[in-house]
Amino acid sequence: MHGDTGVHNFVFHESTLTGVIDPSPVVGPVIYDFTYAFCSSPDDLNLETLFATFNLLNHEPMEKSRLIEEIILQLYCRIGICVKVHPHDLEGYLKAWDYWKVLTP
Numbered sequence: 001m002h003g004d005t006g007v008h009n010f011v012f013h014e015s016t017l018t019g020v021i022d023p024s025p026v027v028g029p030v031i032y033d034f035t036y037a038f039c040s041s042p043d044d045l046n047l048e049t050l051f052a053t054f055n056l057l058n059h060e061p062m063e064k065s066r067l068i069e070e071i072i073l074q075l076y077c078r079i080g081i082c083v084k085v086h087p088h089d090l091e092g093y094l095k096a097w098d099y100w101k102v103l104t105p
Contacts, residue, residue: 035071035074039077046099050071072100072103075093075096075097
């Protein structure tokens with residue numbers, strides 16, 4: 001696992017992903033890298049974007065409710081990181097939190 005799949009660590013050339021830099025290797029389920037990437041920006045944190053991007057992956061089957069739970073956990077952690085590292089994004093994350101917390105199964 002990469003461990004730090006934030007949008008700031010994706011390298012593109014001519015609209016093509018060419019690399020992912022600055023790894024922080026960790027051990028755990030592969031879904032962690034996906035949820036970390038999804039929650040690494042407060043932009044487009046909604047179900048439509050989640051399911052569209054998740055369906056592009058070659059992944060093990062996962063119930064939608066479990067995926068939503070994983071996103072809520074990662075979003076909660078991301079808000080804590082945001083306060084220290086990206087305070088300018090806090091308002092966007094808090095709006096996203098209001099959206100996601102009502103989706104808890």
